[in-house]
Amino acid sequence: MFIIIIIFVLGTICGSFAICYGWRFAHHYSILHPASFCENCHIPLKKYYLIPLIGFFIQKGHCTSCHASISTVSLVSEFLMGSYFTLLFLLNNTSPLHLVFTFGLVLWALILSAQDFYSLTVSHNFLLVGGSLLSVGKFANIHFYLADWSFSLLFIIILFLFSHFNLLGSGDVIYLTFLFLLLGFYTTLYIILIGSTSAALYHFIYAQNKIPFIPFLSFGLLVLLL
Numbered sequence: 128m129f130i131i132i133i134i135f136v137l138g139t140i141c142g143s144f145a146i147c148y149g150w151r152f153a154h155h156y157s158i159l160h161p162a163s164f165c166e167n168c169h170i171p172l173k174k175y176y177l178i179p180l181i182g183f184f185i186q187k188g189h190c191t192s193c194h195a196s197i198s199t200v201s202l203v204s205e206f207l208m209g210s211y212f213t214l215l216f217l218l219n220n221t222s223p224l225h226l227v228f229t230f231g232l233v234l235w236a237l238i239l240s241a242q243d244f245y246s247l248t249v250s251h252n253f254l255l256v257g258g259s260l261l262s263v264g265k266f267a268n269i270h271f272y273l274a275d276w277s278f279s280l281l282f283i284i285i286l287f288l289f290s291h292f293n294l295l296g297s298g299d300v301i302y303l304t305f306l307f308l309l310l311g312f313y314t315t316l317y318i319i320l321i322g323s324t325s326a327a328l329y330h331f332i333y334a335q336n337k338i339p340f341i342p343f344l345s346f347g348l349l350v351l352l353l
């Protein structure tokens with residue numbers, strides 16, 4: 128039971144960190160400086176206001192200084208990620224090392240999704256460094272995917288052509304290339320299927336011209352990791 132609580136708390140921290148990183152990236156702030164502050168009056172927040180889930184309720188959903196409402200995006204992300212990490216832990220009977228890799232993959236996907244959600248772009252440095260680190264972590268398993276490398280390569284070339292003609296962002300294509308490498312051809316194909324379908328539904332309902340694609344692909348990734 129104790130380990131489940133730890134995993135849930137870890138998930139809430141990852142959910143909180145991803146939203147914070149994404150918001151700061153979109154508003155050109157460093158992740159380290161300045162310390163967290165109210166988005167409305169810019170007063171620095173007390174340390175215990177930053178505790179995932181609890182901080183929101185301590186502040187009763189409003190800044191204690193200017194009384195502006197606090198966005199619930201972080202709260203929802205913290206709860207969903209705490210629940211998701213717990214579910215992932217309970218449903219996957221794998222080695223601790225593989226679990227660490229999976230949590231790392233989810234956190235990488237979450238941060239990129241938050242960046243794309245807030246700014247319709249992602250940090251290419253974070254995308255490449257994170258993806259490369261995960262690939263090194265997965266290197267021992269890469270021979271499993273040698274059989275579908277030809278398919279993957281063909282698909283990646285097609286995706287880069289899409290990007291060249293501005294039908295897809297370069298960040299989306301690099302993200303998918305890493306997923307092909309990390310998860311193999313067929314799993315990534317399912318991720319694209321779920322991502323495209325959910326993005327199309329969102330576009331149909333909200334009729335926005337430009338929508339971030341990485342959050343939808345990550346949704347597909349999270350479904351398939353379970």
Ligand SMILES: [Zn+2]
Pocket residue numbers: 165166167168169170190191192193194195
């Ligand atoms: Zn304030």
